[in-house]
Amino acid sequence: VARRPRLVTLSTDMGPVYSAQIKGVLHRLLPDGMVVELTHELPRHQVTEGAFLVRQMARQFPPGSVHLAVVDPGVGGRRAPIAVRCKDESCLVGPDNGILYPLAELLGIVRTVRLDQQRLIGKRSISATFAGRDLFAPAAARLALGALVEDLGDPRTLSPLRIPEPQRRSQGVDGMVLHVDHFGNLISNIPAEWLPRDAPALSLSVGSRRPVPLSRARMYEQLPRGDLGLLTSSFELVEIALREDSAAKRLGVGVGEALKLRWRTRVKSTPAR
Amino acid sequence: VARRPRLVTLSTDMGPVYSAQIKGVLHRLLPDGMVVELTHELPRHQVTEGAFLVRQMARQFPPGSVHLAVVDPGVGGRRAPIAVRCKDESCLVGPDNGILYPLAELLGIVRTVRLDQQRLIGKRSISATFAGRDLFAPAAARLALGALVEDLGDPRTLSPLRIPEPQRRSQGVDGMVLHVDHFGNLISNIPAEWLPRDAPALSLSVGSRRPVPLSRARMYEQLPRGDLGLLTSSFELVEIALREDSAAKRLGVGVGEALKLRWRTRVKSTPAR
Amino acid sequence: VARRPRLVTLSTDMGPVYSAQIKGVLHRLLPDGMVVELTHELPRHQVTEGAFLVRQMARQFPPGSVHLAVVDPGVGGRRAPIAVRCKDESCLVGPDNGILYPLAELLGIVRTVRLDQQRLIGKRSISATFAGRDLFAPAAARLALGALVEDLGDPRTLSPLRIPEPQRRSQGVDGMVLHVDHFGNLISNIPAEWLPRDAPALSLSVGSRRPVPLSRARMYEQLPRGDLGLLTSSFELVEIALREDSAAKRLGVGVGEALKLRWRTRVKSTPAR
Numbered sequence: 001v002a003r004r005p006r007l008v009t010l011s012t013d014m015g016p017v018y019s020a021q022i023k024g025v026l027h028r029l030l031p032d033g034m035v036v037e038l039t040h041e042l043p044r045h046q047v048t049e050g051a052f053l054v055r056q057m058a059r060q061f062p063p064g065s066v067h068l069a070v071v072d073p074g075v076g077g078r079r080a081p082i083a084v085r086c087k088d089e090s091c092l093v094g095p096d097n098g099i100l101y102p103l104a105e106l107l108g109i110v111r112t113v114r115l116d117q118q119r120l121i122g123k124r125s126i127s128a129t130f131a132g133r134d135l136f137a138p139a140a141a142r143l144a145l146g147a148l149v150e151d152l153g154d155p156r157t158l159s160p161l162r163i164p165e166p167q168r169r170s171q172g173v174d175g176m177v178l179h180v181d182h183f184g185n186l187i188s189n190i191p192a193e194w195l196p197r198d199a200p201a202l203s204l205s206v207g208s209r210r211p212v213p214l215s216r217a218r219m220y221e222q223l224p225r226g227d228l229g230l231l232t233s234s235f236e237l238v239e240i241a242l243r244e245d246s247a248a249k250r251l252g253v254g255v256g257e258a259l260k261l262r263w264r265t266r267v268k269s270t271p272a273r
Numbered sequence: 274v275a276r277r278p279r280l281v282t283l284s285t286d287m288g289p290v291y292s293a294q295i296k297g298v299l300h301r302l303l304p305d306g307m308v309v310e311l312t313h314e315l316p317r318h319q320v321t322e323g324a325f326l327v328r329q330m331a332r333q334f335p336p337g338s339v340h341l342a343v344v345d346p347g348v349g350g351r352r353a354p355i356a357v358r359c360k361d362e363s364c365l366v367g368p369d370n371g372i373l374y375p376l377a378e379l380l381g382i383v384r385t386v387r388l389d390q391q392r393l394i395g396k397r398s399i400s401a402t403f404a405g406r407d408l409f410a411p412a413a414a415r416l417a418l419g420a421l422v423e424d425l426g427d428p429r430t431l432s433p434l435r436i437p438e439p440q441r442r443s444q445g446v447d448g449m450v451l452h453v454d455h456f457g458n459l460i461s462n463i464p465a466e467w468l469p470r471d472a473p474a475l476s477l478s479v480g481s482r483r484p485v486p487l488s489r490a491r492m493y494e495q496l497p498r499g500d501l502g503l504l505t506s507s508f509e510l511v512e513i514a515l516r517e518d519s520a521a522k523r524l525g526v527g528v529g530e531a532l533k534l535r536w537r538t539r540v541k542s543t544p545a546r
Numbered sequence: 547v548a549r550r551p552r553l554v555t556l557s558t559d560m561g562p563v564y565s566a567q568i569k570g571v572l573h574r575l576l577p578d579g580m581v582v583e584l585t586h587e588l589p590r591h592q593v594t595e596g597a598f599l600v601r602q603m604a605r606q607f608p609p610g611s612v613h614l615a616v617v618d619p620g621v622g623g624r625r626a627p628i629a630v631r632c633k634d635e636s637c638l639v640g641p642d643n644g645i646l647y648p649l650a651e652l653l654g655i656v657r658t659v660r661l662d663q664q665r666l667i668g669k670r671s672i673s674a675t676f677a678g679r680d681l682f683a684p685a686a687a688r689l690a691l692g693a694l695v696e697d698l699g700d701p702r703t704l705s706p707l708r709i710p711e712p713q714r715r716s717q718g719v720d721g722m723v724l725h726v727d728h729f730g731n732l733i734s735n736i737p738a739e740w741l742p743r744d745a746p747a748l749s750l751s752v753g754s755r756r757p758v759p760l761s762r763a764r765m766y767e768q769l770p771r772g773d774l775g776l777l778t779s780s781f782e783l784v785e786i787a788l789r790e791d792s793a794a795k796r797l798g799v800g801v802g803e804a805l806k807l808r809w810r811t812r813v814k815s816t817p818a819r
Binding site: 004007011034036038039040041053056057058059060061062181182183218219220221222231232233234236239243244 | 287288289290291293294295296297298300301304305308313317318346347348349350351400401402403406407
Binding site for chain 2: 560564567571573574577578586590619620624675679680
């Protein structure tokens, strides 16, 4: 009895029209397959932010899934088309420009190959501007049907992506904005656990601007309306939020901007909230 | 033989990235399940408009479906996480802030419970800012697999949502804008059947502005280009439209704005259109 | 043994809320069906651009699929509701305003019928503003379950859609912008194969503006940053692009704008790139 193909997820920055073409190829090659579009709205051409988001979305899916992710400003050029097998039997497909790296690292890299166009689709010609449809989708479909990544190309080393690391400072930490979420909350690269447990007086400087005070809260509802606050985001990173409003707009801040967080620790007299 | 899980729908205001994480959890817990994202673009934090839209979308789905809906500005706070069983065996999951109320009322409320985190996911910790992923998705999956809402928590009364009611006036009706649709049409809270069958001279005042005349039509094509018109929306409510253009932009109007509709009835000499 | 229903695709210009209602009807009528939303973001009311996009998306799907496409400014009016059977056994459903024509022509028209409301849904009344939900979805579901288009109405001829044709000029071609893609690239109606193989000096005039020089490239990565370039789009049409930026914004150009492309051919001494 034929097993059902593995679930395939799709994450792109290319909007609905190009993404729908990829879905078409996947459904054509996987008549009984399950294809789940995670998003076609990754920030255009932004590999680092996209890579962070792909990891956060895809990690929720079942082990053994096939994850196709395409943010690919260098499409058709020098970056290699690749597939990665991970420890949980998940397979990743996309360009070797870093978009897959954080997810691969999280799931555990077992083997990486450079996709061999000839083996995948024979002598058919492909668009130099749409590898997602013409190369990555056929590769993902083959993996969903049970092919091994080794069947699709020759071994290669996955190129790393350097996500900026936060820096610990005396009474503080320097980081940056990794992502602005759908509500305008700033998701930083600072692990929430780096914060002291009791930090009554927090302040934030954005770029070279003057520090502003920050409330600290466990949930949005605790933030005084109109005040900037700091929470632990669901990504377990420091998040800067404005209750039912956009912190990004209020601060005029986008992805990549430097954040300096400072605190004054009290003598430990009250328990942490 | 295991039955296929019930279909699960998902409606949120949280954009693709957070919604995709919920889809991941659902697919992980429901390997053969059908998960249909209705939208991740409900208006941010707008419970009343969202509740109206959730009812309109979800009511089209088969009886017995599981509907997960999250517009949840108070996430992690005082509002209870709940599940509702309805007369048609549909189950609803989300926060008890009104987002589920109109749909529950339409389908017929049989039982409401407060979700018990311990029973659902044991001692695992959850994010204080993302109940959709960490609590509601596991609850929806359990219901899709056949659990009863009674298995997920203790009984509770569903909190009502007060959607503003229109008021009949002499030769008219006062209402408000419940929703601005994708085309910029204004969907009011006024039942279309409240209009007189023949009403040749209609006028509309928005907020405190001067009345403007309205054409009346059965379909957009009948509206003179550039004139505001009144139709029966597919929600069976009064709709204000501008042919192939945005009435909301023309009038500078958004959700919540007051609408005063007035008419002069003629002596009944012509049949209704 | 019951066969699984055919896959149904859905393409609309109506945003998520109306599209979700169509999905609900489809899932209600096709409990085991596969419904794939290609997009709910076709440009509002733009039949020509929508028809081009529907063809490009739907053509990737398996033969025998049912394609439901709705861009329907004349909903409820004189345009007929139709279904088309194609040579590859695909079926198309939507309004007879041209939205289905390019796809039907590509797949090969076998038979067209005018949908008969009575035969489809009996005496139930339908919304005059939402045929997608009340008429087209039930028709698509019937076809997915194996009905013949002939079962759904009486024969009719499909109305053609005239997509503007490009014109060959001495040392050039005149065309127009058919679509602005998600990245701001201009997709023209000019077949890429109309270009000379070696054309070192290309220029482009938009509307009545002065010509600007164009680089030519096979992939985006080859374009000098900040310079407009010409590529072969994945639609196999001439595409005007700005590397990791929006050509549409740079040129202030939208769909329908006239494009004049000119070249000076060199003596053939270098091979085409």
